[in-house]
Amino acid sequence: MLFSIIQSLVQGESVGIADVIASILAMLFIIFCILPVHEWAHAWAAYKLGDSTAKAQGRLSLNPLVSFSPVGALFLLLFGFGWAKPVPIDSRYFRNPKRDTALVALAGPLSNLIVAWLGAIILNGIYVASNHSLPAFVMAFFSAYININVALAVFNLIPLPPLDGSKILGAFLSNRTLYNFYRYQNIIILIAFIVLFTGVLDRPLTWLNQICAMGVYWLGSLPYELFGML
Template identity: 45%
Template sequence: MLVVCITIHEFSHAFIALKLGDPTAKASGRVTLNPLAHLDPVGTLLLALVGFGWGKPVPFNLNFLRSPKRDAALISLAGPASNFLFAVVFGLIHKVFGLGFIGNILESLVYFNLILCFFNLIPVHPLDGFKVVWGFLPPDLSEQWLDLAPYGLWILLLLIFANVTDYFVSLPVGFLVKLLL
């Protein structure tokens, strides 16, 4: 099920990039709902082994965008926004048809989409939240923000091991799961 959520997420990045004028994702075969186009080999292997993984990042080129910083933020926001939207849709369907096996699948889809949404909004590179914040910073701060990118993975690991990510993910996910289901 997580493969479906990752596919929705990555497709949304590609679709919005194309709509904003960047053909890079289309040229890479990423404007598709075919999961094979969006699965990263290492991320998929880890997903199968430990239940945590990632999709292949969607490429985009700032040079094709009319308003590069703003559009990069919108492209980056598209993935988490699509996961949030699908969580709401699956939650509404669950309210109507949420019994038995179908209900369990819908609950999982709500949960996984919300986790992807909020985890990816953490403002640390390589997550989407990093580019969302960058897109709205004034020029003097945006360069300093980009200087943090090489340390992003280490910062993210530190946040995960220190359980700080719980504040960004578990709290809003828990609240919304109760609301939607």
């Protein structure tokens, strides 16, 4: 995120200071308040499915210090995607390891979409309460907040290790295929990073982010539309 802002400045493009500040505040809020929710969702789902490993290690918590990752936070600030300290999961405690591991993995991205939706509801509430007008700073903050959460959800659903999508994909693979998948995961991770940083996935990821963001904004406005407030 900051990397793209710096690029714009280097290229001589105009960048609004208020928009930059709003985006940085949104990213800091996500780092300290939302990434912990993502990890808590994993821990909570695992606990409900029979694995108390995260709870025993104090990871079933919304305390940002428990799940803070300096590198993940730096990546979010610079590039718009990042991570928190992953919660420990032991699939041996699950009744159906492949299915339950996938459900635990899905809980994280789903939490990002839920908090993005709540952000859209709050944004529309401010719009209605302020007589159908929004300060530019407020719009910039919530736009960054919603779009980053959507991007985190979409990014984490990519079916490549160590992302959540790889664990969801695992539920649909045979045991032999799954074994080989994780056997070569280090090579797959290296290839994934090369692909991401060469921009090969930029267009499809942007398209998916836009579709999901449109859905979130629509769902956020729906309660107000139903009561004729918008």
